[in-house]
Each structure stands twice: as C-alpha cells, then as structure tokens.
Amino acid sequence: MPEREYQEIRQLHLFEAMAEDNFATLMRGAFVQTFPPMVELITEGDPSDFLHVVLSGSVDLFATWNDRETSMVTVRPVSTFILAATVLDAPYLMSARTLEKSRIALIPSREVRAVFDVDIGFARAIVAELAQCYRSVIKVQKDLKLRTSTERLANYLLRAQARAGQGEDFDLDFEKRRLASVLGMTPEHLSRAFRGLQSHGVVAQGSRIRIADRAKLERYARPSALIDDTTS
Amino acid sequence: MPEREYQEIRQLHLFEAMAEDNFATLMRGAFVQTFPPMVELITEGDPSDFLHVVLSGSVDLFATWNDRETSMVTVRPVSTFILAATVLDAPYLMSARTLEKSRIALIPSREVRAVFDVDIGFARAIVAELAQCYRSVIKVQKDLKLRTSTERLANYLLRAQARAGQGEDFDLDFEKRRLASVLGMTPEHLSRAFRGLQSHGVVAQGSRIRIADRAKLERYARPSALIDDTTS
DNA sequence: CGCTATGTTGATCCATATCAATAAGTGTGG
DNA sequence: CCACACTTATTGATATGGATCAACATAGCG
Numbered sequence: 001m002p003e004r005e006y007q008e009i010r011q012l013h014l015f016e017a018m019a020e021d022n023f024a025t026l027m028r029g030a031f032v033q034t035f036p037p038m039v040e041l042i043t044e045g046d047p048s049d050f051l052h053v054v055l056s057g058s059v060d061l062f063a064t065w066n067d068r069e070t071s072m073v074t075v076r077p078v079s080t081f082i083l084a085a086t087v088l089d090a091p092y093l094m095s096a097r098t099l100e101k102s103r104i105a106l107i108p109s110r111e112v113r114a115v116f117d118v119d120i121g122f123a124r125a126i127v128a129e130l131a132q133c134y135r136s137v138i139k140v141q142k143d144l145k146l147r148t149s150t151e152r153l154a155n156y157l158l159r160a161q162a163r164a165g166q167g168e169d170f171d172l173d174f175e176k177r178r179l180a181s182v183l184g185m186t187p188e189h190l191s192r193a194f195r196g197l198q199s200h201g202v203v204a205q206g207s208r209i210r211i212a213d214r215a216k217l218e219r220y221a222r223p224s225a226l227i228d229d230t231t232s
Numbered sequence: 233m234p235e236r237e238y239q240e241i242r243q244l245h246l247f248e249a250m251a252e253d254n255f256a257t258l259m260r261g262a263f264v265q266t267f268p269p270m271v272e273l274i275t276e277g278d279p280s281d282f283l284h285v286v287l288s289g290s291v292d293l294f295a296t297w298n299d300r301e302t303s304m305v306t307v308r309p310v311s312t313f314i315l316a317a318t319v320l321d322a323p324y325l326m327s328a329r330t331l332e333k334s335r336i337a338l339i340p341s342r343e344v345r346a347v348f349d350v351d352i353g354f355a356r357a358i359v360a361e362l363a364q365c366y367r368s369v370i371k372v373q374k375d376l377k378l379r380t381s382t383e384r385l386a387n388y389l390l391r392a393q394a395r396a397g398q399g400e401d402f403d404l405d406f407e408k409r410r411l412a413s414v415l416g417m418t419p420e421h422l423s424r425a426f427r428g429l430q431s432h433g434v435v436a437q438g439s440r441i442r443i444a445d446r447a448k449l450e451r452y453a454r455p456s457a458l459i460d461d462t463t464s
Numbered sequence: 465c466g467c468t469a470t471g472t473t474g475a476t477c478c479a480t481a482t483c484a485a486t487a488a489g490t491g492t493g494g
Numbered sequence: 495c496c497a498c499a500c501t502t503a504t505t506g507a508t509a510t511g512g513a514t515c516a517a518c519a520t521a522g523c524g
Contacts, residue, residue, distance in 0.1 A: 044458055063370075065378040066454050072373065084363040084370075090464050093370045116359070123355045127348070130362045131316040137369040138295075138316075138325050141304065144376055145416050146297040148479070177502065184377050189480055191504050206489090206503090222298050225323075226276055232322050380511070409470065421512055423472050438471090438521085 005032045008055065009105055012078050014129055017121030026115050029108040034101065041096040041104065048085035048092055050106040054078065057102025060178065061094040071181040073140070074099070074174065083130055086112050099174065135232075142227050149185040150193040154221035155228050156183060157202060161211055163230075172207040237264045240287065241337055244310050246361055249353030258347050261340040266333065273328040273336065280317035280324055282338040286310065289334025292410065293326040303413040305372070306331070306406065315362055318344050331406065367464075374459050381417040382425040386453035387460050388415060389434060393443055395462075404439040 006027055009015060015023055032055065035041065041052065044063060052059075059075040072094055075081045085092050086109040098104075116123050143152055156179070164170035172179060180190040194204045200220040201213035211217055225232070238259055241247060247255055264287065267273065273284065276295060284291075291307040304326055307313045317324050318341040330336075348355050375384055388411070396402035404411060412422040426436045432452040433445035443449055457464070 063374045063378065063458075065374065065456055065459060068378050070374075070377040072370070072377075084366040087359055088363045088367070088464075090367070091458070093367055093374070093458050117352065117356065120349065120352060120355065123352065123359065124349065127319055127355065127359055127362060130359060130366060131320045134316040134362060134366045134369065135320070135322070135325055137366065137373060138304070141369060141373055141376070142295045142297065142302070142325070144373070145302040145304075146295065146300045150479095175502075186481060187503070188482080188505085192480090195504095224297055226295075226325050227297060232320075382511090407470075418513060419471070420473085420514080424512090427472095 001027055001030060001032065005105070009053065012053065014053075014080060014125045015122070017125055018115070018119045019121065022115045022119045022122065026107055026111050029111055030105060032103060032105045034103050035098045037098055037100050037102075039098045041098065042082065042092050044092050044095045046092050048082055048090065048109050051080055051086045051109055051112050052082060052096070053080050053105040053107065055103040055105055057104075058099045058174075059096050059102060059104070060099050061096050062181075063094050069181075070184070071178055073136070074182065080129065083126065083133065085109075087116065087126065087130070089113065099178075136230075139227050139229075144184055146227075149183060149189060150196050151221060152183045152185075153190065153193045154197055154200065154202075154217060155223050157197070157209060157211060158214070158217060158221055158223050159228055159230060160209070161214070168212070169208060169210045172209060176207075233259055233263060237337070241285065244285065246285075246312060246357045247354070249357055250347070250351045251353065254347045254351045254354065258339055258343050261343055262337060264335060264337045266335050267330045269330055269332050269334075271330045273330065274314065274324050276324050276327045278324050280314055280322065280341050283312055283318045283341055283344050284314060284328070285312050285337040285339065287335040287337055289336075290331045290406075291328050291334060291336070292331050293328050294413075295326050301413075302416070303410055305368070306414065312361065315358065315365065317341075319348065319358065319362070321345065331410075368462075371459050371461075376416055378459075381415060381421060382428050383453060384415045384417075385422065385425045386429055386432065386434075386449060387455050389429070389441060389443060390446070390449060390453055390455050391460055391462060392441070393446070400444070401440060401442045404441060408439070 009027070009030075010023060015026070041059065054075050054077050056077050059081065061072045061075060061081060062069055063072055081096060082092055082094070089109065116126060143155070147155070160172065161167075161170050176190055177187045180187045183190070185193070194202065197217070201211060201216040203210040203212060241259070241262075242255060247258070273291065286307050286309050288309050291313065293304045293307060293313060294301055295304055313328060314324055314326070321341065348358060375387070379387070392404065393399075393402050408422055409419045412419045415422070417425070426434065429449070429452075433443060433448040435442040435444060
C-alpha cells in the first residue's frame with residue numbers, strides 16, 4: 001500500500017491510538033480500491049472477509065427480503081461498515097453498494113480480530129465505534145416506531161440543515177427515491193409529505209430545500225436529543 | 233456482596249474471561265437488588281451510572297416521544313442492558329422497567345470503563361456483546377421495514393415456538409398488549425393478525441398457541457436466517 | 465364475588481401503498 | 495445542439511394496512 005494511503009488510514013479515529021507495528025500488521029493485507037457508482041460491494045449473507053472503510057464517496061447499506069428492499073443507512077467518510085460482522089466473524093446482515101464513485105479501504109477481518117486481541121488502544125476504539133453504531137440504530141428504530149412518515153421527514157430536514165451548516169437553504173444529499181426508502185416510505189408518499197410540510201415553513205424545489213421558519217418547523221417536528229442528535 | 237452472588241455473576245459470559253482481581257474491582261462497587269414488577273429502573277436521558285445485568289425475571293426496554301411509547305426489546309437472563317451508554321458514558325436512549333419480579337445486578341459504569349481499559353479478556357467480551365446487540369437491532373429494523381405486521385407476527389410465532397422447545401403447543405411469554413408494541417402495532421390489530429393467521433395453521437386461545445402445520449406457516453412467513461436467527 | 469385490566473369484535477377513519485398517467489430532468493448518440 | 499430514451503419526480507385515483515373509538519367479553523385478582 002502506498003505511503004500516502006497508509007498515512008491517511010492511520011489518521012482515522014479507529015486506528016489512531018494503536019501501536020505502530022500492530023497497525024503495520026493490519027495494513028499488510030489491506031488495500032484501497034476505487035469503485036464506480038452503483039457497484040454492489042457486499043451481499044447480505046456473505047461471510048465477512050474484510051472490514052470496509054469509506055475514505056471518499058458514499059455507500060448505501062440496504063437489506064432485502066421477499067423481493068422487497070429497503071435502505072438502512074448511508075455511510076459517509078470517514079467511517080467503517082460491517083464492523084459487527086467482522087468482530088464476530090458472522091455473515092453480513094446488510095448488502096452495500098456505492099452511491100457515487102468511492103474509495104474504499106478493505107482490511108482483512110482475520111487481521112482485525114487478531115490485532116484487536118493484542119492492542120488495547122485498538123480494542124477501545126472498536127468498542128467506541130460499535131457502541132456508537134448501536135446507538136444510531138436505536139435512534140433510527142425510535143424514529144420509525146414513534147413517528148409518522150411526515151414527522152420523520154421534518155426531523156430529517158432539520159438534521160440535514162444543521163449538517164449543511166445552518167444556512168436557510170441547502171441541498172438534499174441524495175435522491176428523493178432513496179431518501180424515501182431511508183425514511184421508510186414510498187417516493188410518492190415522500191412527495192406528499194413535502195407538500196404537507198409547506199404549511200410548516202418548508203419550501204422544496206427539486207433537491208433545493210429552504211426552511212423559511214426553523215422555529216415553526218421545530219414546533220411541528222419536535223426534535224429530540226435522544227433521537228435526532230447525531231453526535232452522541 | 234455475598235459470595236453466592238459474586239460467583240453467580242462471575243460465571244456470566246461477559247465476566248468469564250477476565251482476571252480475578254479485575255473482577256473483584258468491578259464487584260466492589262456493585263450490588264444485586266430484587267425489584268417488584270413494573271418498576272421503572274432507568275429513564276431515557278438519564279446519565280448511565282450503572283451497567284445493569286438481568287439475573288432473573290425480565291425487563292422491558294421502551295422509548296417515548298411526544299406522548300407515544302413503544303417497546304423496543306425485552307431483556308431476559310442472563311444479559312446486560314445499556315452497555316453502549318455505559319462504555320460511551322452517554323445518556324440512556326431507552327427507559328427500562330421490570331415486567332415481573334426481577335433480580336438485577338448493578339455495576340458502576342465508571343468501574344466498567346476503567347477495567348475495560350486494562351483487561352483484554354473483558355474488552356473482548358464487551359465487544360462481542362455489543363456486536364451482538366447491534367446485530368439484533370439491525371434484525372429488528374429489517375423486520376419492521378420489510379414486513380407487514382401480520383408477517384412479523386407469523387415469524388415471531390415461529391421463533392417463539394423454537395425457543396419454547398419445538399413442541400406443537402407453547403405459551404406466549406408475555407402479554408399480548410406488549411407483544412403488539414414490540415411488533416409495532418396496536419393490541420386490536422394484533423387480535424386481527426392472529427385471526428388472519430388461522431388460515432395458515434395457527435390456533436390461538438389466550439396465551440396458548442398451537443402451530444398445527446409449521447411448514448404451512450413457514451410458507452407464509454418466509455423466515456430468514458438474516459432476520460430471524462437469534463443466535464448469530 | 466365484583467373490580468379492574470386485558471383481550472376481542474365491530475365500525476369507522478386515517479396513513480400510507482399501489483397503480484396509472486404525466487412531467488421534468490438527465491444522459492446519449494447522431 | 496437536438497431528438498430520443500430513460501430514469502426520477504409529481505399528481506391523481508383508488509386500495510389496503512393499520513389506528514382509533516366504542517362496546518363488550520374475559521380473565522386475574524383482592
């Protein structure tokens with residue numbers, strides 16, 4: 001692996017605290033690859049041979065059953081996916097596909113487990129990452145079970161605006177059809193949900209969103225730190 | 233803490249592999265308490281002062297928002313809850329209440345984090361537990377997003393029967409009103425879902441369930457290892 | 465035994481999915 | 495640069511899953 005990429009991965013939170021030689025061990029079998037959009041990287045049910053790290057681009061984790069499909073979460077730089085399957089040496093529960101051109105680092109799962117056993121700094125980082133993933137999923141589940149789809153959209157927009165940097169306007173960072181799937185509804189229903197939010201100060205044309213009156217939208221959406229905070 | 237309880241906890245998978253003196257450190261601030269049914273043990277948003285371990289009985293983890301409430305999961309012996317909040321020193325995302333009379337061990341979160349840092353055996357066990365919790369929640373989310381409520385019930389019954397030991401008959405292990413909440417529906421709708429499953433070989437009277445023709449129910453329910461397996 | 469919580473059934477309403485048609489983008493090759 | 499195909503987004507009409515409200519039945523339980 002080229003020195004530049006080696007250093008790039010070294011700086012990721014997950015690998016920061018570990019001993020240099022352990023990191024070198026991990027990297028020996030690792031490689032970085034660039035994938036075009038819409039490439040299926042892994043398929044649910046497959047054995048977890050590699051821990052994946054998204055360095056750039058974005059990856060959709062989705063699941064299927066009985067000819068139905070749903071987007072579970074979008075992974076953005078810099079984070080890992082299928083960490084749980086890797087540490088347990090269990091089959092993937094989700095499939096993954098690139099949404100755009102993406103650079104992905106692949107680290108052999110066997111090495112991850114081996115190094116984990118001897119490097120407490122790495123172990124600590126893995127636990128923190130896993131715990132955060134767990135909490136994220138719990139938040140999604142609360143969102144799904146406690147809110148209507150329009151409420152989910154309203155809260156999503158508030159989070160998206162915050163992430164985009166507090167400007168009144170921002171762009172949706174993915175297509176509406178996938179946003180619909182992430183939020184657990186159909187594209188048609190998403191359109192109607194957007195219209196329903198007009199009266200709460202949301203103006204949408206194409207992927208451009210304007211939240212005219214954030215306070216008003218918040219009165220409807222009732223965001224909660226225990227569901228919508230993405231940092232804890 | 234009495235010697236008997238000390239040994240009981242020591243044998244739990246989570247504490248098996250750790251060094252004796254580290255375990256002793258953990259137990260120094262720990263205690264075991266018996267709670268009556270329907271006692272709220274923790275409330276979402278509270279700081280995570282103790283890691284909880286269910287020794288006997290059962291505990292409902294639930295979440296609320298905007299006057300709505302939903303059951304997220306039931307914790308049975310012997311497992312922990314709020315492990316993720318403990319290791320991250322973050323507020324609880326869920327509330328917990330006893331469903332029946334239950335014995336719960338409480339271990340100071342501070343100690344858990346401290347011992348984790350010095351005991352690789354304990355660290356390994358925590359990672360395995362966290363990873364399993366993560367995968368469980370992912371499975372629940374797939375269940376919720378990919379299946380109708382009647383399909384969820386059908387698969388739940390198949391799992392419950394397997395857990396109860398393959399007999400044609402078995403008892404639901406909790407009230408229908410809570411089963412409904414766990415499955416993400418109302419009690420009324422659950423009643424109707426049961427009736428809908430009659431034509432697929434399910435006979436329900438009270439909490440006694442008979443799956444007359446398991447193969448027939450499976451043809452409807454289409455259980456999947458990647459959603460319904462509780463062991464991986 | 466009667467009280468109270470839980471479960472069932474029926475009627476109705478609402479949220480959301482589905483199907484169908486159209487419009488609006490987006491990219492491609494001529 | 496345009497015509498074409500193709501995907502995505504929107505709108506309308508309708509169907510359905512599931513919630514809500516109300517009445518009643520049933521089962522625990524003091």
